[in-house]
Amino acid sequence: MQPLAVTHPADLAASRRLPGDLAIWFFILAELLAFAVFFASYAFARASHVAEFNLYQQTLDRNAGALNTVLLITGSWFVVLAVQAAHRDDVKGVPRNILLGFLCGAGFLVVKVFEYAAKFGAGISLSTNTFYMFYISLTFFHFMHVILGMVILAILWFQARKGAYGSHDAHGLESGAAYWHMVDLLWIVLFPLVYVMR
Amino acid sequence: MNALKNPAHRAWLIMMIATAITWYLGEVGAAGTLAIVTMLLIAFVKGRLVILDFMELREAPRLWRALLEGWLILVASLILLAYWISLK
Numbered sequence: 001m002q003p004l005a006v007t008h009p010a011d012l013a014a015s016r017r018l019p020g021d022l023a024i025w026f027f028i029l030a031e032l033l034a035f036a037v038f039f040a041s042y043a044f045a046r047a048s049h050v051a052e053f054n055l056y057q058q059t060l061d062r063n064a065g066a067l068n069t070v071l072l073i074t075g076s077w078f079v080v081l082a083v084q085a086a087h088r089d090d091v092k093g094v095p096r097n098i099l100l101g102f103l104c105g106a107g108f109l110v111v112k113v114f115e116y117a118a119k120f121g122a123g124i125s126l127s128t129n130t131f132y133m134f135y136i137s138l139t140f141f142h143f144m145h146v147i148l149g150m151v152i153l154a155i156l157w158f159q160a161r162k163g164a165y166g167s168h169d170a171h172g173l174e175s176g177a178a179y180w181h182m183v184d185l186l187w188i189v190l191f192p193l194v195y196v197m198r
Numbered sequence: 199m200n201a202l203k204n205p206a207h208r209a210w211l212i213m214m215i216a217t218a219i220t221w222y223l224g225e226v227g228a229a230g231t232l233a234i235v236t237m238l239l240i241a242f243v244k245g246r247l248v249i250l251d252f253m254e255l256r257e258a259p260r261l262w263r264a265l266l267e268g269w270l271i272l273v274a275s276l277i278l279l280a281y282w283i284s285l286k
Binding site for chain 1: 206214218220229238240241248251252255259265266269
C-alpha cells in the first residue's frame with residue numbers, strides 16, 4: 001500500500017487534458033496536413049524555378065505580410081485571453097477578448113484585400129507564372145481559413161455574451177480557439193516561406 | 199514585469215520580436231543557407247509557442263503535443279530539404 005498523497009506518474013498522465021473537443025483536433029490535424037502538402041509543393045516547385053521565384057518574390061508587399069503576421073498573432077493572443085477569462089469566470093472579459101480577436105482577423109482581411117487589389121490591378125493572375133500561381137492559391141486558401149475562423153469567433157462571441165462559457169464549461173470556446181490558433185500557425189510558416197525566404 | 203508571468207503574454211512578446219527579425223532579414227535581402235536556416239528556426243520557435251502556449255498543448259496528452267510539434271518539424275524539414283536542393 002502506498003500513501004494516497006504521493007503523486008504517481010500515472011496520475012500526472014491522467015491530469016493531462018486536451019483543450020476543447022477531440023473532434024476539432026482531428027479536423028485541425030487534417031487541415032495542417034493539407035497545408036503541409038501545399039507548403040512542400042511550393043518549396044519543391046521553387047527548387048526547379050529558383051530564378052523565377054526569387055525575381056517575382058520581390059514584387060510582394062513584405063510590409064503587408066509582416067503587418068498581417070502581427071495581426072494574426074495578436075488576434076490569437078486575444079482569444080487565449082478570452083479562454084483564460086472564461087476559466088476565472090470573468091464574464092465580461094470573454095466576449096470582449098473574442099471581439100478584439102475578431103477585429104484583428106478583420107484587419108488581416110483588409111490588408112490582404114489591398115494586397116490582392118494591387119496584384120490583380122497589375123494584371124497578375126493564376127496563369128501569369130508558377131510563382132504567382134502558388135502565391136495566389138496558397139494565400140487565398142489561407143484567406144478562406146481566416147474567414148472560417150472569424151465565423152467561428154462570431155458564433156463564440158454570441159454564445160459568450162449569453163454567458164455560455166465559464167469555469168463550469170469552456171469546451172466550445174476552447175475548440176473554436178484551437179481552430180483560430182491553427183490559422184495563426186499556418187501564417188507563421190506561410191509568411192517567411194512565400195514572402196521572405198530566398 | 200509581472201505581466202510576463204502569463205505564458206500567453208510572454209509568447210506574444212517573443213513572437214512580435216521574432217516577426218520583426220524576419221521582416222528585417224527581408225528588408226536587407228538576406229539570402230542563402232544561413233538566412234534560410236535562421237528564418238526556419240524563427241518560424242519553428244514561433245510555431246512552437248503557438249502550439250504550447252496558445253493552443254495550450256504544453257500540458258495536453260503527449261500524443262497530441264507530439265502530433266502538432268511533429269507537423270512543425272516535418273514542414274520545416276521539407277522546406278529545408280527543398281531549399282538545400284535549390285542551392286546545389
